[in-house]
Amino acid sequence: MLSAFAAAQEHVAFRTEDGWRIHADLYGTGDRGVVLAHGGRFHKSSWEPQARVLVNAGFSALAFDLRGFGESAGGPPTLLDDDDRRRFDVLAAVRYLREKGAKSVSVIGASMGGDYAAEASESQPQEIDRLVLLASGAYTTLTRSRARKLFILTRDDVMGGNVPRLPGIRAQYEKASEPKELVLLEGSAHAQFIFQTDQGQRLMNEILRFLSSPDAIP
Numbered sequence: 316m317l318s319a320f321a322a323a324q325e326h327v328a329f330r331t332e333d334g335w336r337i338h339a340d341l342y343g344t345g346d347r348g349v350v351l352a353h354g355g356r357f358h359k360s361s362w363e364p365q366a367r368v369l370v371n372a373g374f375s376a377l378a379f380d381l382r383g384f385g386e387s388a389g390g391p392p393t394l395l396d397d398d399d400r401r402r403f404d405v406l407a408a409v410r411y412l413r414e415k416g417a418k419s420v421s422v423i424g425a426s427m428g429g430d431y432a433a434e435a436s437e438s439q440p441q442e443i444d445r446l447v448l449l450a451s452g453a454y455t456t457l458t459r460s461r462a463r464k465l466f467i468l469t470r471d472d473v474m475g476g477n478v479p480r481l482p483g484i485r486a487q488y489e490k491a492s493e494p495k496e497l498v499l500l501e502g503s504a505h506a507q508f509i510f511q512t513d514q515g516q517r518l519m520n521e522i523l524r525f526l527s528s529p530d531a532i533p
Contacts, residue, residue: 324363329411331382331403335394338386339379339408341415343370348417349526350408351378352428354506358385361507365423365519372523375417379408381428405435409442421445421526422462426506436460447522450506453483457491464495465525469514471503480505496525 325341340359349369351362362378369376380387381404382394394400405428409420422443424432429451436443440459450468457464466488472480481499488497498521500514509518 324366327377327411329407331400331407333394333400333403335382335390335400335404336387337379337382337404337407339377339411340366341375341377342366343375344416345373345375346416346418347374347526348409348412348415348420349374349376350405350412350420350422350432351376352381352405352408352422352424352432353378353384354426354428357425357507360385365510365522368519368523369526372527374526375412375415377408377412379404381431399434401431402434402438405432406439406442409435419444421447423447423449423522424451425449426451429506430454433457433460436462445526447525448484449509449518450480451484452487452491453480454487456487457495460492463525464491465498465521466491466495467498467500467518467521468506469500469502469504469509472505473503 327341328336328338353361359378359380366376366378381401382390412420422432429448433452433455436446437455437457437460440461443462446462447465450472452466474480502512502514504512
């Protein structure tokens with residue numbers, strides 16, 4: 316099990332550049348911020364155990380509901396027609412942490428959330444300092460992004476139709492700009508579900524290592 320000291324949790328909300336109101340939970344304070352973008356079967360509350368571990372390691376953490384999910388479900392229907400608009404949600408969360416005093420901001424995106432985080436980092440190459448793509452990153456070629464990148468997933472993770480995820484993610488990893496690394500975990504659990512397996516602690520340790528290494532701090 317993951318463990319962490321208790322951390323204060325504050326409910327916050329902020330606007331995206333196209334006007335959507337995003338709801339989020341803010342954990343901790345500090346000049347190293349981490350944005351947590353959930354997968355398609357999760358909401359912001361699913362990140363609470365990991366957010367508290369991050370706070371205990373000296374980070375502030377902002378877990379938010381992507382538009383159309385959880386408390387961020389309400390909004391103009393026309394702004395849901397283009398899925399790419401969810402990259403604005405990620406960027407708004409990054410900017411919120413910077414406004415709160417974070418000098419560096421990393422993003423951990425799981426599955427769908429990681430795909431939008433990758434789009435955000437590629438569209439605004441210098442806004443995200445570190446990018447953790449948890450079982451995601453197969454759809455955006457990260458050639459412009461200045462972020463340090465960690466691609467991490469289980470070796471036997473599959474999509475619908477029993478199609479392995481690794482080949483597509485590895486192909487995009489090979490094209491991505493440096494610095495980057497690819498870490499494979501054992502098993503077949505997908506994205507945030509990995510935290511519920513015997514690989515959960517290793518996953519958290521890899522994330523903390525990546526975010527805390529001297530090279531990962533501008």
